[in-house]
Amino acid sequence: MxxxxxxxxxxxxxxxxxxxxxxxxxxxxxxxxxxxxxxxxxxxxxxxxxxxxxxxxxxxxxxxxxxxxxxxxxxxxxxxFAHTGSGEPNLTVMAANLDQGRANADQVMAAVRAHDVDVLVLTEATPDVIGRLDAAGLARLLGNRAGQARPGTFTGTMIFSRLPMTAVPEPSDAAPAHTPSLQPEVDLTVDGRPVRVKAAHPVAPLPGATDQWRAGLAALEHWKQGVPAGERLVLTGDFNASFGHPGFRALASGLVDAQRAAGLGWVRTWPVVGQRWPPFVALDHVLSRGLSVIDAGQVAFHGSDHFLVWAQYALD
The missing domain is CATH 1.10.287 (Helix Hairpins)
Structure with missing residues (x-):
């Protein structure tokens, strides 16, 4: 024995x-x-x-x-252990994966209102769910938008904002084959100061797609390195990767993960699959540079296999 x-x-x-x-x-x-x-x-x-x-x-x-x-x-x-700032918050960013448009629009908008969101990044956005979100108040609350909704696919991504923003053209050396999903980026003006916001949604590491997944993370890291060092940025969305993956850690190096800064410990945003088992891994993140995290969290909502994530910032 x-x-x-x-x-x-x-x-x-x-x-x-x-x-x-x-x-x-x-x-x-x-x-x-x-x-x-x-x-x-x-x-x-x-x-x-x-x-x-x-x-x-x-x-x-x-x-x-x-x-x-x-x-x-x-x-x-x-x-x-939290290491958040103590300034007055002046920017709240939220990101949600809408699961090919199946998400409950009313619950997403309830979260937007509850956290007084300034910028909302939506991945797997379809025209149908954007219509339902607009009917639930999205167009009134966050009137500026960039990106594109696409029917019946994983690839539609949009950014919505109540703040003035300008879409940034995709660079000529971008490699869309690595990430078929749209990953729009915008320049915001927050209390007169610029902030670059980019949506992230590299492909999932499904069978036969892991090379593409790793290349997508590397492309986002290349984008990060191309943003001038003194420029404030927020990179958020469904990364299909966690801190257990070397490619994501390389991407997140030099950036602040809002959930980690808030001391939330074992953050779990996926998979949300009915009542069969709880989520166990964080694939959805809000990363930043040049901003001070005040608070952060995640919210469950029906119709998606992800939790949405949010972060509240004070500009340094």
């Missing part, structure tokens, strides 16, 4: 270490890409394994289990 317990603990530890270590492997091999989404389970699993090892009094296994747990929890704990 003791040998079986030792073998079970050792096997579980090896499995958790393999999943955790996958976050440092920058690959497009889909099994690894999927494993990289499971990082939070490694932290929880190592915590439970530590408790189980103590209760079972398998003392010789406790040291390696504790060492791995300490590394995992040391990486996770900082995300539970």
């Amino acid at each position: 003791r040998r079986r317990l030792d073998a079970l603990i050792g096997t579980l530890l090896v499995l958790l270490v393999v999943v955790g270590a996958s976050r440092w492997v920058d690959t497009t091999w889909r099994p690894v890409v999927v494993l990289q989404s499971l990082g939070p389970f490694v932290v929880v699993g190592l915590g439970l394994l530590t408790v189980g090892t103590v209760l079972l009094r398998r003392w010789w296994m406790l040291l390696p289990v504790l060492a791995c747990a300490a590394v995992a929890w040391g990486m996770a704990l900082p995300t539970f």
Whole structure:
């Protein structure tokens, strides 16, 4: 019996270490890409394994289990501590994946009103859902718009704003083959100061599309590097990637993730699939530079497999 317990603990530890270590492997091999989404389970699993090892009094296994747990929890704990600013907020940004137009328009607009949103980024936008949103008050509240809604596809993306904004033309060296979805960007004026806002929606790492997914993240990183260092920017949407993916960490480097800045810990925005299981990974993000995060969060709404995300900023 003791040998079986030792073998079970050792096997579980090896499995958790393999999943955790996958976050440092920058690959497009889909099994690894999927494993990289499971990082939070490694932290929880190592915590439970530590408790189980103590209760079972398998003392010789406790040291390696504790060492791995300490590394995992040391990486996770900082995300539970807020480092937000204290200024007066003057910009609120929200992003929602509308799941090919199936989203409940009234609930999206209720969230827009509740958080007094200035800029709304909508991915997987179709003409039908934009019509329903306009009927629910979108056109009145956020009268400026850029981008395009497309019927029956994942590729429609739009930006709405109550603030003055100007659409930024797509650069001539853009690579739409990497990201068929529209990713519009606009220049805003917030209290007389400019802010660049870009929508993000690289393709999902589905079978046969992982190379395209990785290239889409790299294209967004290239875009970030092309924005002058002193310019304020917000990059938000459904990234189809989490901090467990090296490509997303490279993209987010030098930017502030609003949910992390707010100390929200294990943020989960996908998948929302009825009552069968809860969401477990954050694919939707609000990233920024040159702005101070005051607050952030996510909201569930019917008709989509994503939570929407929002962030409140004060301009530095």
